[in-house]
Amino acid sequence: MNSDTIIKPIEILLIEDSPSDADLTEEALSNARIINKLHWVEDGVEAMAFLHRQGKYGGANRPDLILLDLNLPKKNGLEVLAEIKADAQLKRIPTIVLTTSEAERDILKTYDLNGNCYVSKPINLERFMFVIKLIQLFWLDVVKLPSE
16 A cells, blocks of 8 residues: 555444443544544434435435444334335445343344344443454454445
């Protein structure tokens, strides 16, 4: 790679209603070896507006990766996941469900809707940071993401 090569950051959309979890996720990703740009929305309706580049998100970049909580206001995470995976323009974006729920029905429904993986959010702070680092290592360092 020569010095004229521009490295495009990995665009990550975090769909999370908890500001503290969003801050922790941002902090964990900030030390990534891969340059990334984190976008945060707080509910399912806002998430779909971002993904469809509507309203204030008209100039939003298409995310390369989505981190999706299930327990969201206005439109829950499973509804958002169903919409993403039913949309020809969005369905190839890897979508990781990152939630506190450990309910088997949520896990099954996530995979039925073609979610790419299901991760239970640890309550312990150190463990939460570790899980985000593992997601980062796998999805940003190992996996080849689709370009569109």
